[in-house]
Amino acid sequence: MMAKRVCAFCGKFDQTTSEHLFGQWIKDEIPEEYKTAKTEHAVSFISDDGVLKTKRGVLDRRQGNPISHKLPIMCLECNNDLGNVHSSNKPVLRNLFNGNWNDFDKINLAAISQWITMVVMDNEFDNSRIVRIPQEYRQAFRENRKIPENFHIYIGRTNNVCWGRKWSKASGNGLHMLFVIGHLVVLAIYEIKEHVNRNDIVPRHFKLKRIYPSISENGVDFLDIKASELMEGIYEMWGMFGWITEADALAPKWD
Numbered sequence: 001m002m003a004k005r006v007c008a009f010c011g012k013f014d015q016t017t018s019e020h021l022f023g024q025w026i027k028d029e030i031p032e033e034y035k036t037a038k039t040e041h042a043v044s045f046i047s048d049d050g051v052l053k054t055k056r057g058v059l060d061r062r063q064g065n066p067i068s069h070k071l072p073i074m075c076l077e078c079n080n081d082l083g084n085v086h087s088s089n090k091p092v093l094r095n096l097f098n099g100n101w102n103d104f105d106k107i108n109l110a111a112i113s114q115w116i117t118m119v120v121m122d123n124e125f126d127n128s129r130i131v132r133i134p135q136e137y138r139q140a141f142r143e144n145r146k147i148p149e150n151f152h153i154y155i156g157r158t159n160n161v162c163w164g165r166k167w168s169k170a171s172g173n174g175l176h177m178l179f180v181i182g183h184l185v186v187l188a189i190y191e192i193k194e195h196v197n198r199n200d201i202v203p204r205h206f207k208l209k210r211i212y213p214s215i216s217e218n219g220v221d222f223l224d225i226k227a228s229e230l231m232e233g234i235y236e237m238w239g240m241f242g243w244i245t246e247a248d249a250l251a252p253k254w255d
């Protein structure tokens with residue numbers, strides 16, 4: 001018997017189904033050796049007295065790959081309707097995961113942006129403390145696939161393949177979420193208030209290409225990011241203070 005909960009998307013109190021946070025079909029794309037991986041789940045936060053605390057280890061160790069994680073966040077009806085956002089992007093995403101970016105110019109980036117938006121909306125619920133997107137935005141997405149105001153999406157291609165890494169940072173300003181699936185690197189930023197100088201947010205050397213709300217002109221400089229460059233970029237962009245950080249990292253280490 002499924003428990004009744006408030007659906008994160010339509011807001012109805014109803015039976016909820018377990019939603020795959022990255023889409024059901026993706027779990028079948030994960031190479032065998034990554035499927036049984038344990039996840040190192042680390043959470044850092046600033047306590048009320050201003051001290052940075054990090055919880056790491058046994059308490060937060062999770063079974064399985066973060067990419068195949070499921071949560072009961074939406075009703076059957078929403079699950080059925082929104083499933084199409086996952087399935088319609090499957091052929092393109094599969095190419096991006098596997099490093100086949102030759103047809104990048106022909107990709108429907110608006111459709112991919114919708115998939116990323118839904119993944120971020122779902123993954124926020126992995127830790128209730130990082131939820132920043134208001135329910136009305138999920139409802140608008142449910143109704144007409146509308147991407148929220150002040151949402152920004154960047155993608156890149158890494159040459160260090162990694163099947164399952166996710167970082168989230170939440171603050172009073174909003175949420176940043178970054179994940180790697182195969183060769184695909186995604187950075188999504190939701191701001192509660194529009195940032196005054198957008199160029200300050202994502203480091204220029206980060207080699208990511210903006211695909212939403214407008215597509216940046218750079219065509220090739222988003223290719224072949226090294227894992228070390230990505231980690232440096234994250235550190236520069238986020239620093240350590242004033243945020244709630246959540247990281248899901250597969251063991252063994254990614255480098």
Ligand SMILES: [Zn+2]
Pocket residue numbers: 007008009010011012074075076077078079
């Ligand atoms: Zn619903």
